[in-house]
Amino acid sequence: MTTAQSHGSPITMIDRVASLLQVFDGHPRLTLAQIARQADLPRSSAHRILQRLVELGWVAREGYQYRLGLRMFELGSKVVQRERLHQACLPFMYALHRSTGLTVHLSALVSDEVLHLERIGDWPEKGEGWRPGGRQAAVHSAAGRAVLAQLTEAEWPELAFPPPATVYGVHSLAQLRRDLERVRDRGGVAIDIQGCSAGMTAVAAAIGPSGSDLRAALSLCGPAGTMSAQEAGDTVRITAMDIWYATSGMARRPGRSARVATITHAVRRTDITPAY
Structure with a gap:
């Protein structure tokens, strides 16, 4: 009818x-x-x-x-907060892309997936899941695991374990737990070497400390075998922390490295208008 x-x-x-x-x-x-x-x-x-x-x-x-009601206020506040985060991240992301030559993603944990909010860089050219608006299973994503590592298991969404794209991907809850322990041991840096996509290395760090309700992460990705996961991990972790300081209004911590100071200087000079 x-x-x-x-x-x-x-x-x-x-x-x-x-x-x-x-x-x-x-x-x-x-x-x-x-x-x-x-x-x-x-x-x-x-x-x-x-x-x-x-x-x-x-x-x-x-x-x-x-x-x-308050629930509407909470949901609206999250949208405003995410939009402010997005705008605050852009100059850092452009500077990071220009200083490393790697592709930079800003992603958020949405249920059991990561949603890519922004991407600076053209690589990889293929794969809709890597583009803004694309989604990937949180357990298969460096960004997703960086955020999950900050949460207790009670705070996790109900996670799905779809078949990974490669044999290096996460297959089970036990494997995920082991990986998250390594993320915490590295100071919050998640490293994915050809697990989410063949031929790709991705490193990510959550934006904000444990307990933050942002549930967002910054990541770098590049061809496997040509990018240093250790160096990229250090850079993305410190840049993610600098973004947090910038958005929260907190004073930056002393003792940053020369490399990070250079990146921060580039951020201040970077026009946030896309270069392409």
Whole structure:
């Protein structure tokens, strides 16, 4: 049976929820009657949806009035925080790419995957999973394992272990645990040598200390056998920490190496407009 939409009224549940939430734009508190009228919903439908949103924390009820709940604020704050992180990372990423010649990724842990938010560099040319907006299983990604190493197992999302692309990939929970111990021993640097993709080495470090709710990582990748994982790991770890200091407003720690000072100097001079 085909359902038609009449008089512009929302017909699907997602349309109804969206229409209901949008009425709070510019209106901190509204009654049920006001919400139903402005959302163009039957009063009974508006009440039923509101009750569920109150249970989820998306909407809060105060007497006869409703307002957006803390959960909506938390989700909105994460979006703002991630956008600010993205913008703050760009000059560091361009400087890191220019100083190393390697491809730089900014990635975030989303459920059991890493989502690539930004990429500076053209290599590898193939593989949609490496492009901005691409996703990869967290257990198969250096960026994903760098973030997971900062979390307790109780904080992990429910992880999936899809077949790895190569024999060097992570196959099991036991193997993942061993790898994360090595990440912690290296000061938070995750190294993936041809595990996620044949012919590629990737190193990553989480942005921010343990306990940070960013759950994002900076990574460098290049052809296996031609890039030094140790040197690249040191560079990406220190740059990730510098990004954290820059975004948090904390004073930078003393005693940075000459190499990092050079990178930081390049960051200050780098135009964040893409070079390509």
